[in-house]
Amino acid sequence: MEDDAPVIYGLEFQARALTAQTAETDAIRFLVGTQSLKFDNQIHIIDFDDENNIINKNVLLHQAGEIWHIGASPADKAVLTTCYNKTSDSRVVSCAAVWRMPCDWETGSNDSPDDSAHNPQTLELLCHLDDSPHGNAACVLWEPMGDGKRVISLADNHALLWDLHESSTQAKVSSTATLEGKGQLKFTSGKWSPHHNCSQLATANDTAIRGWDLRTMSQIYCIENAHGQLVRDLDFNPNRQYYLSSCGDDCKVKFWDVRNVQEPVKTLEEHSHWVWSVRYNHSHDQLVLTASSDSRLILSNMVSISSEPFGHLVDDEELSEGEDNHQEDKSKEPLKDSVVSTYEEHEDSVYAAEWSSADPWLFASLSYDGRLVINRVPRALKYRILL
């Protein structure tokens, strides 16, 4: 059974920001934000036609500046946040804002691609997450599975929880948490936990990973020296509430049980350079995607620490109680963690990789040279997991 060839799409600009359109569950759609200092930056809406293996793209202008981070609202398909750099008076400032796509962007795609290219529509600004007293925004996180009313932005050493009002046109800081410590501390990345009623947040700064309780905005755990070097990214296991993966400049991907922060549960060392992104598959948490500046994307099958016993489809009930499965996993016969596949379609550093929100077997990766590659989980593995 031949696996489908990867589909490659090239952007004109360099790009780092990639997200799946979270609220869209039918179409396979990714959003890419470009980085250009000289031209108007764009947001590419990449639609993937699974049947015909064709990519359709739509371009929206993002004139505010180069995009470093992009986040799609889980509730409203048309709403997204970006973190961007604004240069003014030879100063570079990082800002964050909530945007709405123009409602007729899809109609544009029906025209010839040239048309839309010539006449890119512009994003409609809903509100700035104006956090100028709190420094430069590193990323904006939507409340997972929420109603699109709450976001968190990480700016320098602050985590700000925003409430969005009036169809997101107004944003108000409801609470803040500040990272205290010696030196200039700065959040590099973060993730809003989908567990515990969405009341937890994990952030990375330098080599440490911290967990926060959003109700009290206080730190609940801290993994000091989680990585030998900078921690680049985090992701929560969607099914096992205490499990967390991280990656960083020591070329490693680590899996943590936040109840025991002394030792990682598991460590992968497959990449030959910094790992920039780690993503759990949304439904099958044994599948882990990592992107690295060694230009490779690696799909790993972490059976031993997944919520699914290998080769079994788990009931919904079991899914909700990831911890109970833990014992079951242990009792199972040899569970082999393995690298499923290494994807080498990229020529430059891969800074982002995302699973599709619509098709759990499909993912996209984005390298700095603007190349977006859409791949699928190998069929053999897919059937092994399903059957």
Add this chain to the structure above:
Amino acid sequence: MDTEAVVSEDSGPDRKRRVHGMLKLYYGLNEEGKAEEEAQSLDPCDINGPHFDPEHFLNKLRRECSLAELMDQETCMVKQIRSLDSDMQTLVYENYNKFISATDTIRKMKNDFKKMEDEMDCLSANMSAITDFSARISGTLQDQHAQITKLSGVHTLLRKLQFLFELPARLNKCLEMQAYAQAVRSHRLARCVLQQYSHLPSFKGIQDDCHAIMDKLAQELRQKFRDGGSSAKDLSECVELLLQLDEPAEELCDKFLSHARSRLESDLQGLEAEIRPYPSASAVKDASVRRLSSPASTGSPAASSPKASAIFSPSSNTDILEFIDRGCNEFVSSLCLVITSYQELFVSHAQTGELASKNIPQMANAKLHAFVDDLAARYFSLVERRIQEEKGVGDNSLLVRALDRFHRRLQAVTKLLPGSSVPSKGTEIVIRAATERVKQYLAALQSFYMDSLTDVRQALATPRLSVASASVGGGGGPSGRDGPNSLPELLSSLSASILNQIKSVLASVHLFTAKDITFSNKPYFKGEFCSQGVRESLVVSFIKFICQSSRQFCESAGDKGGSTPPALLLLLSRLCLDYETSTISYILTLTDEQFLVQHHSPVTPVTTLCTEAREAAQKLLNHYVKVQGLIISQMLRKSVETRDWVNTIEPRNVRAVMKRVVEDTTSIDVQVGLLYEEGVRKAHSSDSSKRTFSVYSSSRQQVRYAASYTPSAPMDTNLLSNIHKLFSERIDIFSSVEFNKVSVMTGIIKISLKTFLECVRLRTFGRYGLQQIQVDCHYLQMYLWRFVSDENLVHFLLDEIVGSSAHRCLDPAPMEQSVIEVICERG
């Protein structure tokens, strides 16, 4: 005539027989012959047969034969007849002569017999006279004879009676003189008689007296026996006497053994006291025990022990050799003595003597075995405790000699008690001690290795005048911290000291298998000890330990990146590599040769160890590259991250950090060069340092090109750099390196420059920021190309850096190449 002819026909041997047959006939002895003849033939033509018919024969001849044949037959027959005739004459003559002489003899005999008859008559007359006389004499003497016989009988009886009556007195006297043996002998003689006549009151009295005395004697003997003060010889005498006094043998065995046990136990206690560290108490006890010890101890090779004790181990009271010596001399020899006397008394004696029922030897033997086993077990436990105290690995010969003596002395027990399990248990102890020893040596080697590493670490930490300082003083050694320590010296001294240590340990362990050691020819020491013990659990384990500890350096330091000095990593990696190439096989060959290892069980092959060492070396070197790369990366990253690249001034100098990077790289290069070979590099272009930044120009082109970009043309912007990438190989940044300097340096530089690139991509640059990067990159380019295997790699990465910073530049106005060169050369 016919008859004659027929007779003469016979010839040869038959004729003679025939003649005899005829004579037999003549003398009436024909019955036998007749029977024969009847059996022979009934043929009427047989000329010798009894049924011969001359007529028939003649007719047959006439019918069947020719004339000539008849003529021949006739001549032959005549000849035969003639010879028969002469034979007959001779026989007649002979017989006649014999007859004459027989007649003469008979006549003579007749005369002689007449004379003899007369003489016989005379003799019978004389004999009757003698009989007469004799009867008369015996008649007169008969009375006296009976009297004499009676008298002599009375005499004997009286003598016996006298003995009996004197017996109590004599026994008493013997008792007084303690001549127990004589007393018992006397009593034994009288016992049966007394027993028989005990119904007579007088004898009864004597018997009672004797009994009383003998009871007393037995009591006294038992007392003596119980006291235990007497020597073994006395004791055995005692037992012998008691046995003769019909004491129950079993009880005696028990008593004997329990007595012997008490003595042996005192020996054991003496030994135990030695183990406990109470110097004064043990000294006192020592003396007392010495007095008790059997005279055999003087003969044993105890001469060396005092000297030995003077030299070794003040921690323990006595050294092990002395301890074992004492054990052997006191306990084992006493035990042997006990066994010998016991066997003499109860086993061999009982077998010959009449005094025991049949099952006594078996019973006695069983008791003896139990006794010996029990005591030996206690002795062994003591010895083992003592051996366990022997922790110091300083001198093995003492232990080996002690074990040897221990084992040797137990051989005596083997000879005495063939079926005993004691010697095998003793051998087991020796084996355990040996394996334990091997373990201790392994631990000692390991701690030695770790200590050496600590020393090396300290030596590395002490400041040196310069990295490249040519070692003058030498000596080095892990202990010599003051001397100038260059890496190769440290390495050689480290590996030499490890090797020496291994050799000395091997030499020590080798003592176990020396020819003059009694247990060395046991199968264990010939086979398993050499292969499993020494080779596997000592040498192989140690080598594995080295590899493993080296690997741990990589892992423990992995996260922090700084706990192990990089130079140590480098040194260890070289050490492991040396092990892989030569040292391991050397050590193992040495071991195999020294121990003549015959591998009965599978052993770790050299190749496995070599692979392991190589892996360790590889891992260490990779880690070294990583650590050094990270140190330089860190500098570069800090320098990029902390600067405001938008608002920077026009570059006038190469930034100090770049100079620092080049300096550090150079010193790393020197460091690596001390231990690793140069390695191969691709051919350089004629003047690498002067190379202009082609990609810089390409990135400039790119900028120009980008100005005319159309959004509908994806993939075009980065065309050039993409094409470049397409044709250059993918670079693995943190990849494995080869064991040479160039490869190591390439790895480090790769890591550093990739970090530089990634950091640059995260920043935004102003015009002068870009220009500064240009200057810095050119500077790096000038100095770094010489370190790497493929200078294109450096070029490519630096191009990427400049290209990326141009991309990230708000106002990309590059600096003129000539200006860059001027600045760099000035710096």
